[in-house]
Amino acid sequence: MGKVDLRTLAARLNLSMSTVSRALGDKQDIGASTKKRVLKLARELNYQPNAHAAGLRHRKSKTIGVVVPEIANNFFSLVIDGIHEVAHASGYHVLVYLTHESLHKEINIARHIQNGRVDGLLISISSETVNVDHLREVRNAGLPIVFFDRVSNEMKIPCVTTNDYESAVEATHHLLDAGCKNIVYFSLSHNLSINGKRMKGYLDALRRRKSSASTILQGGNVHEENVNHMIRLLSGKERPDGVFACVEELAIATYEACAHLGLQIPRDVKVICFSNMRVAPLLNPSLTTVRQPALEIGKEAAATLVGLIESNKKSDPGQVKKVIKSDLIERRSTAIV
Amino acid sequence: MGKVDLRTLAARLNLSMSTVSRALGDKQDIGASTKKRVLKLARELNYQPNAHAAGLRHRKSKTIGVVVPEIANNFFSLVIDGIHEVAHASGYHVLVYLTHESLHKEINIARHIQNGRVDGLLISISSETVNVDHLREVRNAGLPIVFFDRVSNEMKIPCVTTNDYESAVEATHHLLDAGCKNIVYFSLSHNLSINGKRMKGYLDALRRRKSSASTILQGGNVHEENVNHMIRLLSGKERPDGVFACVEELAIATYEACAHLGLQIPRDVKVICFSNMRVAPLLNPSLTTVRQPALEIGKEAAATLVGLIESNKKSDPGQVKKVIKSDLIERRSTAIV
């Protein structure tokens, strides 16, 4: 089965390539019957127009790039699912890139996509990313970018996030209402926007209630270290009675630390976290959870980007912030554990 | 910042485009000093060779397509992580496609990639896929394919799987050794290869031990239904005392069913499953688990595909089966729950 290209079709139909092209492209100035003939044969031979040729001609790839810190993560994979849904519906393909939280890789990726491979970029920046010159470069090359979840304030471009601040306030109130006097905020990298917003919500809520001592415990990428940090903290003399975990990973680390020390959740320690895994609520009803609408974030981000790509106004859209509300904090009525 | 292309570079250096091209391509027949000059300017101007033009010329996209049933799934996202690692190291980009278990979508994807967009395909087929003509078509178009995890025996092409059969035998022995007399096999779609191999291992193990009544419970894609099926089964007169869950999703459904009925795992019901989520072992020590080496599967699959692409021998490689061993069944020595 040799390739079938425009030339093949044209030859078999005794038409010129341009006519065939017009017929397939649904253009003006084409005879109805000719068009029908062309479409028929194209279908028969399963003609697939070469993507490179079309891309070269149009300077469009019909592809969007998605850059995430990691994919083996329920939140990001759900986001990608949402992106996919919208992208596919709009005829776009999805190229996925992983930074593994490395700024170096992020820069590399940014470099390597300025070659027509993608028409735009969706990105959730790595925890190491403070300077965003590499992204400016991408935008200067004419590619629209949309931030999601982890945004940078250094660039005024559209971003899609959740109402982290408000949810964090609410989550903190839950802990306070449950009687916590000594809460730990289990934190992600301090330069991450989501961490910043959640921590601010947390601190503001504490302040507003003129309440409680508070510790900030800095978590990292290494699970075992997170567990050990928490174990150390929970074994201290002033044992915390509440934990606000910035992401699920840290809640799980907390869970393991408690198990290690024989502490019971929620009897000894109340835990609350931002989470997307369906499993977390099963672990312990009180360990849960502000659910982020990952799928919706993905869809919204993709829709925004596709919009930017297709209305190729060079005019900077400026900073359009779309905030998608987290689900309210849920508690299971029936305790499982 | 206008585009910088070969022409730009050539003009600024008073060289011809081909010389510049050669310098950048690290070809023979190029003056050392010229080369240096070219590379220097290219770096300065951040020259990125147009992917479409190169692709058109070489009939290569340096891109591999990955087709998975779903991405919001720890196993598949880990596999993609592995694929990424190898692909990136070999200079390949990764285009991800989701079928959401729909054969229709799978066929569509197969059609839409026969246009030079990808150089090869990694696929884990949907649960609806029995006939694989759409994949034959892809291969006939000259694209190498590698199956991973969920394979089809209809096509003799390389596939990367785990030792499902052996692991299932072993897992079953664990349940029998724990004293189970009435085990349920909680099954996926029957035409999935992984389900077939695991179920066969399960049944063979039972037979070999001349043991136990056994029920096959067919699970599906809808979580609530899975839970309800299991609740119904566990409420029957001959309540099963063991569950072999083909995948983690079904183990979680079982977990919820038990919780709903007030049954304790493992006291009332022993549960074992194939799993990749780090969280499952936390749920209940006895609920665990045959860990599939997802990352390794991804790496191996990608390496195999890249090999096929680069050694562009038209000769059919035939069916090369690579089996990657699952981790042994693990039990946590310390009970957490």
Place this chain on the structure above:
DNA sequence: CTGTTAGCGCTTTCAT
């Protein structure tokens, strides 16, 4: 060692 030329497959003027 370097330049000239042709062409990858497609779209799009510009003729007819």
Place this chain on the structure above:
DNA sequence: ATGAAAGCGCTAACAG
């Protein structure tokens, strides 16, 4: 309504 021809950006003969 159709065809001829130019060209997207790059590379690989083929000259020199």
